[in-house]
Amino acid sequence: MEAIKGYDIDILLADVKNAVDKVPSFPAEMEPPVVAKNENLNVAIELELSGKDIPLKTLKTIGREIENDLRSIDGISQITITGFPDEEITVSVNEEVLRSYNLTFSDVANAVANNNILVTGGAIKTEAEDYLIRVNNRSYYGKELNNIILKTEDNGAIVTLEDVAVTEDAWSETPDRSYYNNQSSISFQISTTNNEDLIEAAENATIYSEAFNETHNNIQLNVTNDRSQIIVERTKLLMVNGAQGIALVLFFLSLFLRPRLAAWVAFGIPISFLGMFMMASYFDITINVLSLFGMIIVIGILVDDGIVIAENIFHHYEKGKSRVQAAIDGTMEVLPAITSAILTTLVAFSTFFYLDGRLGEFFGEVSIVVILTLSFSLFEALVILPAHIAHSKALSKDQKMYWFNERATTFLDYLRDKLYSPVLHFFMEFKILGFSILIALFVITTGAMEGGIIRTTFFPVVASDQVNVTLKMPQGINPLVTESIISEIEQVAIEVNKEYTAKQEGGKEVFQSIIKRTGPGTANASLKINLLPGEERDFTASEIAGSIAQASGEYPSAESLTFDAGSSFGGKPVSVSLLGYNIEELKAAKLELKEKLKENTLLRDISDNDPAGINEINVELKDKAYLLGFTLSDVIGQVRAGFNGLQVQRFQRGQDEIIVWVRYDRAGRSSILNLDNMHIVSASGNRVPLSEIATYFIERGEITINHLDGKREIKVEADLKDPKESSSDIITDVRENIMPEIMSKYPTVSALYEGQNREAGKISASASKVFPIIIFLILIIIGFTFRSYLQPILLLVMIPFSLIGVAWGHWLHDFPINMLSLLGIIALIGIVVNDGLVLISKFNSYLQEGFSFDDALIQAGKSRFRAIFLTSITTIAGLSPLILEKSRQAQFLIPMAIAIAYGIAIATVLTLIMLPMLLSVGNGLKVYTIWLWEGKKPSKESVEPAIEELEELHENDELTQNA
Numbered sequence: 001m002e003a004i005k006g007y008d009i010d011i012l013l014a015d016v017k018n019a020v021d022k023v024p025s026f027p028a029e030m031e032p033p034v035v036a037k038n039e040n041l042n043v044a045i046e047l048e049l050s051g052k053d054i055p056l057k058t059l060k061t062i063g064r065e066i067e068n069d070l071r072s073i074d075g076i077s078q079i080t081i082t083g084f085p086d087e088e089i090t091v092s093v094n095e096e097v098l099r100s101y102n103l104t105f106s107d108v109a110n111a112v113a114n115n116n117i118l119v120t121g122g123a124i125k126t127e128a129e130d131y132l133i134r135v136n137n138r139s140y141y142g143k144e145l146n147n148i149i150l151k152t153e154d155n156g157a158i159v160t161l162e163d164v165a166v167t168e169d170a171w172s173e174t175p176d177r178s179y180y181n182n183q184s185s186i187s188f189q190i191s192t193t194n195n196e197d198l199i200e201a202a203e204n205a206t207i208y209s210e211a212f213n214e215t216h217n218n219i220q221l222n223v224t225n226d227r228s229q230i231i232v233e234r235t236k237l238l239m240v241n242g243a244q245g246i247a248l249v250l251f252f253l254s255l256f257l258r259p260r261l262a263a264w265v266a267f268g269i270p271i272s273f274l275g276m277f278m279m280a281s282y283f284d285i286t287i288n289v290l291s292l293f294g295m296i297i298v299i300g301i302l303v304d305d306g307i308v309i310a311e312n313i314f315h316h317y318e319k320g321k322s323r324v325q326a327a328i329d330g331t332m333e334v335l336p337a338i339t340s341a342i343l344t345t346l347v348a349f350s351t352f353f354y355l356d357g358r359l360g361e362f363f364g365e366v367s368i369v370v371i372l373t374l375s376f377s378l379f380e381a382l383v384i385l386p387a388h389i390a391h392s393k394a395l396s397k398d399q400k401m402y403w404f405n406e407r408a409t410t411f412l413d414y415l416r417d418k419l420y421s422p423v424l425h426f427f428m429e430f431k432i433l434g435f436s437i438l439i440a441l442f443v444i445t446t447g448a449m450e451g452g453i454i455r456t457t458f459f460p461v462v463a464s465d466q467v468n469v470t471l472k473m474p475q476g477i478n479p480l481v482t483e484s485i486i487s488e489i490e491q492v493a494i495e496v497n498k499e500y501t502a503k504q505e506g507g508k509e510v511f512q513s514i515i516k517r518t519g520p521g522t523a524n525a526s527l528k529i530n531l532l533p534g535e536e537r538d539f540t541a542s543e544i545a546g547s548i549a550q551a552s553g554e555y556p557s558a559e560s561l562t563f564d565a566g567s568s569f570g571g572k573p574v575s576v577s578l579l580g581y582n583i584e585e586l587k588a589a590k591l592e593l594k595e596k597l598k599e600n601t602l603l604r605d606i607s608d609n610d611p612a613g614i615n616e617i618n619v620e621l622k623d624k625a626y627l628l629g630f631t632l633s634d635v636i637g638q639v640r641a642g643f644n645g646l647q648v649q650r651f652q653r654g655q656d657e658i659i660v661w662v663r664y665d666r667a668g669r670s671s672i673l674n675l676d677n678m679h680i681v682s683a684s685g686n687r688v689p690l691s692e693i694a695t696y697f698i699e700r701g702e703i704t705i706n707h708l709d710g711k712r713e714i715k716v717e718a719d720l721k722d723p724k725e726s727s728s729d730i731i732t733d734v735r736e737n738i739m740p741e742i743m744s745k746y747p748t749v750s751a752l753y754e755g756q757n758r759e760a761g762k763i764s765a766s767a768s769k770v771f772p773i774i775i776f777l778i779l780i781i782i783g784f785t786f787r788s789y790l791q792p793i794l795l796l797v798m799i800p801f802s803l804i805g806v807a808w809g810h811w812l813h814d815f816p817i818n819m820l821s822l823l824g825i826i827a828l829i830g831i832v833v834n835d836g837l838v839l840i841s842k843f844n845s846y847l848q849e850g851f852s853f854d855d856a857l858i859q860a861g862k863s864r865f866r867a868i869f870l871t872s873i874t875t876i877a878g879l880s881p882l883i884l885e886k887s888r889q890a891q892f893l894i895p896m897a898i899a900i901a902y903g904i905a906i907a908t909v910l911t912l913i914m915l916p917m918l919l920s921v922g923n924g925l926k927v928y929t930i931w932l933w934e935g936k937k938p939s940k941e942s943v944e945p946a947i948e949e950l951e952e953l954h955e956n957d958e959l960t961q962n963a
Contacts, residue, residue: 013037041078041191045202045226047209048178048515050185051219056177060084062219063186064655070190070208075201078191083178085171085519087656089142091648092166092665095678101164103150104681105641108165109648109662111150116649116660140653142167145660166665175479176519180222182490187515202228224513224530225466233535233887234289241881242292245299248877253303255408256870261314264388265306268380272302275376276369283368290362293893294369297900299878301345301831302373304871305338305381308838310389311867317395327390331382337841340785342378344778344837345830346371351774352823356766357759359459363823370827416865424861424913428854431917438801438914445807454807455726455816458573458756460892464565465534467545469493469527472559472607475703476614479522485555486525490516492551493529496544504538523559523611535887541565542723549604560607562719573727574603574718575755576734579711585746590714592745596738602725603718610714613701617675625693629682635694638680643669708752715754726816731757760819771826778833786840788945790926794918795836798910799829802903809902813883815895824899831904835871835911839864843919844946853923853940857916865912872908876901 003012017035026033049063063081070076093108121133139145146162153159161167178185190205192198209221246269253262273295285291313330321329352360352367389395427434448454469489473482497511504510515528529548531541545565555561576593580586590608597606619639621632645663652658668674675696679687706713720727731753739751752758775796782792806825810817843860851859879901883894923940931937941947 009037041193042198043225043227044190044192044198045205045228046190046224047188047205048180048185048222048224048513049188049219050180050183050222052183054184054219056084056171056184059184059186059219063188066188066208066212066221067655070188070205073204073208075192075196075204076190077196078193080189080191081186082176082189083184083186083517085174085176087653087658088170088172089145089658089660090168090170090645091142091145091161091660091662092168093164093662093668094665095642095668095674097164099679099687101151101159103159103164105638105646105662107150108161109641109646111148111161112145112648112660112662115148116145138651140651140658142169165662174520175483175522177517179516180224181513182516185515187517199228199231202226222513224515224528229533230465231289233533235287235292237885237887239292241885242296242299244881245296245878248880249299249303249874252870252873252877253307255404256412256866257307257310258314258405259402260393261310261389264385264392265303265310267388268306268377268385269299269302271380271384272298272373272377275379276372279372280369283372285365285368288365289893290365291369293896294366295373296878296882297366297827297897298370298373301370301834301875301878302377303874304831304834305342305377306385307870307874308334308338308867309381309385311870313386313389314395323395324390326395327386331386333845334838334841335382336785337837338381339378340781341830341834341837342374343781344833345374347774347777347781348830348833349827351767351770351826354766354770355763357762359759359763359819359823360766412866412869415869416862420865420912421858421862424858424916427913427917428857428920431921434913434917438910441804442801445804448811449807449817452726452729454811455724456729457725457727457816457818458760460723460815460818460820460895464541465531465537466565467493467527467529467531467541467548468562468564469529469548470560470562470564471525471555472561472611473523473525473557474559474612474614475521475523477523479518481557482523482525483518485558486516486518486527489548489552489561490514490527493527493548496547496551499547500539500544504532508532508536510537510539510544540723546604546721559611560605562605562607564605564719571755571759572717573720573756574730574734575753575757576716576739577708577752577754578714578716578749579708579752580746580749581712582746582748583712585748586712586714589742589746589749590716592742593716593738596742597716597718597734600718600730600733602721602730604721605719606716607718608714608716609704609706611703613703615698616701617672617696617698619694619696621694622692628686628688628693629684630680630688630693634683635680635690639675639678639690642678643675711750717755724814724816727756763819763822767822767826774829778829782833782837785837786844786945787949790922791840791919791945794922795833795840795915797918798836798907798914799832801910801914802828802832802907805902805904805906806899809898809905810895812902813894813898815898818895820892821895821899824896825903827896828900828903828907831875831900832907832911835868835907836915838867838871839911839915840919843916844944847941847944847946848950853944854920857919861912861916868908868911872904875904 001012001016003009013035020033020035049059049066051059063083067079067081070079091108091112093105098104098108115137116139118136118138119134121135123133124131145167146160148161150159150161150164178187190201192201206223206226209223212221249269250262250266253266256262257265280291309331312334313327316330316333317323317326319326349367349370352363354360355363445454449456469486471482471486471489473485493511493514497509500510501507510532512530512532515530516525517528518525529544531537531544534541542565545563549563552561552563574597578586578589578593580589587610590610594606594608597603619632619636621630621635625635641662642664645661647659648662649660650657663669664674676689676691678690680690680693681687706715720730735751735753743749743751753761779792779796782795783789786792803825806821806828807817810821815821839860842864843856846856846859846863847853879897882897883901885894923943926943927938927940930943
């Protein structure tokens with residue numbers, strides 16, 4: 001069961017338990033149902049214990065010792081050990097022997113249960129001391145049960161268990177074995193809770209394995225999957241990218257600002273991060289991939305406001321003001337715009353807190369990092385930075401200008417005066433042309449997305465260092481058949497390894513190890529292929545998985561055979577749940593859908609969750625059975641005892657729970673003829689062959705029954721051959737072209753699109769609710785700042801056009817647009833608004849200084865060109881190392897960085913050109929509206945909020961003076 005976001009999982013657990021407890025009866029001899037919540041465990045490391053020609057029993061004994069040793073290490077509490085079936089004691093009987101001694105299964109089972117006991121019988125309390133009465137006749141091993149007496153004959157002869165049965169310690173008949181590089185092995189999986197350190201647990205386990213191997217020659221404990229290395233590598237990768245981003249930000253600051261001024265602006269980065277680190281622990285934030293990604297995102301944003309404030313302070317200083325006065329006036333002038341810019345960015349990032357699905361949970365941590373860091377940066381920019389600049393030599397007249405500063409300033413002046421200013425004048429003169437170009441670019445971009453030139457998908461594939469092959473055979477198949485097929489695929493994988501190793505740089509083995517598992521159950525088997533780490537490997541796991549799949553070919557006898565190479569958020573790229581109450585139509589629709597998906601050359605690993613059930617022998621009594629006193633319950637009870645076994649006892653032996661079974665020996669259960677020849681004992685003690693009193697027929701039963709929202713469900717899933725292909729296009733094709741035809745043939749069947757589509761739907765649905773609220777809050781913040789309704793709306797009109805940069809940025813880097821890209825667009829909103837606020841603030845300031853409307857727009861653009869250019873280039877510089885990163889560990893984060901960086905690049909152009917055009921058009925609409933309404937045409941300046949505010953201030957001053 002899945003709880004909706006925000007619902008208390010413990011309350012849901014109690015509700016489900018209460019509902020299960022209300023069920024009046026369950027099938028006879030069913031294991032009691034267990035209702036539990038899934039704990040959030042993180043796999044830290046996996047180990048394999050193996051040795052050449054070491055018996056499984058010996059391996060298990062040593063494995064239990066290793067398990068105990070590992071549990072005694074601080075920080076390791078969650079260990080799962082697999083690779084062997086359950087142990088049990090089997091009491092194997094023979095039909096002829098039972099008849100010869102006139103015994104039944106119940107006689108044997110009762111004798112064992114009543115004699116193999118450990119019980120107390122009370123206490124005798126004497127005046128001196130107490131004496132405990134007890135019977136300790138518990139035997140823990142099979143051979144020790146042989147002397148149990150089953151019956152005595154009239155002649156005094158004693159029949160013991162050894163006389164009628166073979167008793168032995170055995171492995172469960174349900175297969176479950178592991179093989180490490182073709183040697184029997186025991187698998188250990190060490191996990192950590194959220195309160196335990198995953199890296200520390202993995203390090204301790206690695207140290208233990210190294211010490212173990214030093215003291216053992218013929219048996220080794222190998223590390224097969226160290227998840228901590230992935231975290232360490234990703235953390236190192238992001239730290240390197242973060243350091244490179246900071247270096248680039250500092251470079252551009254030093255290049256385009258005076259060195260001392262740049263130093264004080266850059267000083268805000270460590271101050272802001274320090275504040276964030278102080279508060280992070282209160283929000284349970286740790287140093288991990290997501291928090292580091294949040295820090296990389298915020299690096300470039302941090303200096304934006306510092307640049308604007310420092311530039312403005314320097315501008316006031318050049319007017320002849322003192323350093324302190326220039327710092328005060330320069331800061332106060334941009335205070336409303338800076339505060340609003342930070343607040344809108346914080347509001348935009350807060351969107352992640354309200355998104356459903358895994359991505360909402362993941363990137364909520366990114367949001368906390370960004371929000372905390374920007375909050376401290378606001379304080380630093382408005383209080384600490386002006387004080388530092390005012391009391392430093394940054395404003396000194398004789399401060400040295402380096403040659404690179406002079407060239408950078410000359411370059412910026414050239415861009416502003418020779419390129420930007422003429423272009424702005426041109427488009428202010430020909431606005432229709434300007435808007436036509438932008439609209440055309442937007443239409444071309446959306447057309448490229450619809451046409452598949454710019455690809456879209458739901459979620460990116462997370463790079464993996466493993467290939468997992470999963471084989472599912474029909475239920476009830478001989479386990480030797482299952483093992484033979486998975487062994488064939490293992491040999492294919494070994495040949496593929498040779499092929500890729502020959503092409504690998506340095507000739508390193510591409511496959512580090514192959515772990516084969518048969519079971520649990522007769523129909524299941526798998527291969528886990530651990531690859532060379534992605535940083536050293538020349539090929540993706542998906543390429544290798546595809547090669548193994550192609551070389552393996554098809555196995556028509558298999559229910560499903562999948563080759564997984566990596567994981568995706570939300571499940572399979574293509575996942576369709578067929579729902580209905582008519583099981584025949586559901587199964588027919590399933591088969592037809594699978595055939596249609598097989599025709600799609602972009603898909604592989606097509607499977608479903610409706611395997612064929614095991615062949616069932618359905619027993620029915622003949623009429624004569626009732627005449628002889630038999631009931632169906634009596635008959636099936638004795639059949640079950642013989643072929644399934646009577647569970648006589650359960651007890652603990654060491655760390656294992658041992659079950660004692662009484663049933664036919666293997667030979668007595670190897671043929672359907674054994675069922676015919678079985679003798680059923682009536683209540684009067686008569687024995688009758690089953691074939692005399694019963695008939696049976698054979699058909700396949702159901703092994704799995706799934707329900708979704710109360711309806712019977714069969715889920716059909718498929719994976720992409722190339723992870724970069726568009727799963728959304730395939731889902732659209734299934735929804736629009738395949739499913740309508742199938743549902744017209746099977747009217748009782750309906751379809752839901754699960755997997756990644758469902759996860760994307762959850763995010764989209766929650767975003768559709770929260771996004772309008774976020775936009776409304778941003779409008780309120782901007783409206784309060786400028787005391788205008790129109791200017792905030794015009795500012796947000798630019799946001800859809802920033803998608804031009806986002807889309808073509810993905811095309812340039814060969815990434816499909818996915819949900820992470822959309823999350824980047826959400827983060828982009830606050831950053832786009834930031835630049836627009838700076839320009840509008842300056843525009844309003846020029847109007848209040850007496851500039852004409854057109855001059856104020858032109859001068860505002862030219863005045864803020866330097867600040868907007870610097871804020872954009874520093875943000876892009878901070879993200880560029882991550883965008884250009886070739887490491888596979890960073891690939892799933894790159895789309896969000898592309899969305900922000902390229903979105904900002906196009907937004908810079910929009911802010912400097914489109915925003916003045918929009919402000920001019922908006923002004924014209926107000927002028928002509930008032931003209932039509934009042935009959936008198938006002939001036940352009942008089943309808944602007946800045947002028948209206950100024951006039952109100954003058955009126956208030958006059959009233960104050962008159963008073």
